[in-house]
Amino acid sequence: MTNGPRIGLLEFFGLNKISEASVRKALAVREGDYLPRSKGDAEERLDNLPGVVASHLEVACCEGHDTILFVGLEEKGAHHFELRAAPDGDATLPEEVTTLYRKFLDAAGSTGRLAPSDDLTQGHVLSGDAATRDLQLQMTPVADRYLADLRRVLHDSSDEAQRAIAVFFLSYAPSKTTVVDDLQYGLRDADPGVRANAARGLKALAVFARLNPNSGVKIEPTWLIEMLNSLSVADRERAVDDLEILTEGRNPETLDQIRDRGLPALADMARWKSLSNALPAFLLLGRLTPLSDAQVQDAWSRGDRQSVIAPALASARKRK
Numbered sequence: 001m002t003n004g005p006r007i008g009l010l011e012f013f014g015l016n017k018i019s020e021a022s023v024r025k026a027l028a029v030r031e032g033d034y035l036p037r038s039k040g041d042a043e044e045r046l047d048n049l050p051g052v053v054a055s056h057l058e059v060a061c062c063e064g065h066d067t068i069l070f071v072g073l074e075e076k077g078a079h080h081f082e083l084r085a086a087p088d089g090d091a092t093l094p095e096e097v098t099t100l101y102r103k104f105l106d107a108a109g110s111t112g113r114l115a116p117s118d119d120l121t122q123g124h125v126l127s128g129d130a131a132t133r134d135l136q137l138q139m140t141p142v143a144d145r146y147l148a149d150l151r152r153v154l155h156d157s158s159d160e161a162q163r164a165i166a167v168f169f170l171s172y173a174p175s176k177t178t179v180v181d182d183l184q185y186g187l188r189d190a191d192p193g194v195r196a197n198a199a200r201g202l203k204a205l206a207v208f209a210r211l212n213p214n215s216g217v218k219i220e221p222t223w224l225i226e227m228l229n230s231l232s233v234a235d236r237e238r239a240v241d242d243l244e245i246l247t248e249g250r251n252p253e254t255l256d257q258i259r260d261r262g263l264p265a266l267a268d269m270a271r272w273k274s275l276s277n278a279l280p281a282f283l284l285l286g287r288l289t290p291l292s293d294a295q296v297q298d299a300w301s302r303g304d305r306q307s308v309i310a311p312a313l314a315s316a317r318k319r320k
Helices: 020-027 039-047 095-108 130-145 147-156 160-170 180-186 192-211 222-227 233-246 252-261 263-270 275-286 293-302 306-319
Strands: 007-013 052-063 066-075
Touching: 007 020, 007 263, 020 039, 020 066, 039 052, 052 233, 095 130, 095 160, 130 147, 130 160, 147 160, 147 180, 160 180, 160 192, 180 192, 192 222, 192 233, 222 233, 222 252, 233 252, 233 263, 233 275, 252 263, 252 306, 263 275, 263 306, 275 293, 275 306, 293 306
Parallel strands: 007 066
Antiparallel strands: 052 066
16 A cells, blocks of 8 residues: 555454454554555464464545545454465356456446446346447347356456356346356455456346346345455445345345344444445444334434444353
8 A cells, every 4th residue: 555545534344352452552553544565464463463363554546635434353253254265277257258248347347336326136237328339239139149258257257357257247138047156166266356347237136036036136135244244344344235135125034044144244333434335334233122123213313323333242142
């Protein structure tokens, strides 16, 4: 990291046994300081704290004109999000796939972020921008034609960029029931770009399944819940987005899984000082309580987060 941007907020997660004060001391920066000169050196100092298995620093924009520095720890005995080792095969995508993807990126930009105007109702993302949408519509017949190639690359290619394109196109396949497992598989890829595209595709599938309950599309929440324990903030936030849709009907089995495997992670996120980052997790956490979505939103509006966080944590203690 350079020392140009200043830290507007420090946000922590994964601190259960280790104190925030000891983490701040090892980090050696505070709000108002420049970002650490070396991300690797800062993470090494955190890794050397007693009881720490791994750490991760992630910078996000913005708190005012300054950045947010997320500081994540995995402590010994904490829930662990297990990623697969990257494959070592040499499978590659057909040129028609990569050419269309490059055109899509030129039209949409390279961020891959979903916009409020995007349409997810067809089980894949369709942009509100006409030119981008036209390219996305071309992806469905291409994905159908090269389905076997896409799967082979996702499972066997050592090239993470190729795997990211493959899982992106798989979400556009016309038969949604046939690609659910592929997208779930992508959630545990070693590369964050692959995981991002898999979660993006699953979000659209979750919307489609909710609107079409007889479609046969069933998304198991297990790996999305496990992703809540990732050291990557981006992973966590994408998992929250997808789980918000999957829990709309408050399925008790899904909520129990979240209590068992994702509750500490959600509580950490719901406490963040950055409101835009905290709100989605807070709303999802509210579904672990008897409160209605409207009551949870009202608690947020009043600034009374503890009235939701406390009963969510208590619900887990009752199960034990």
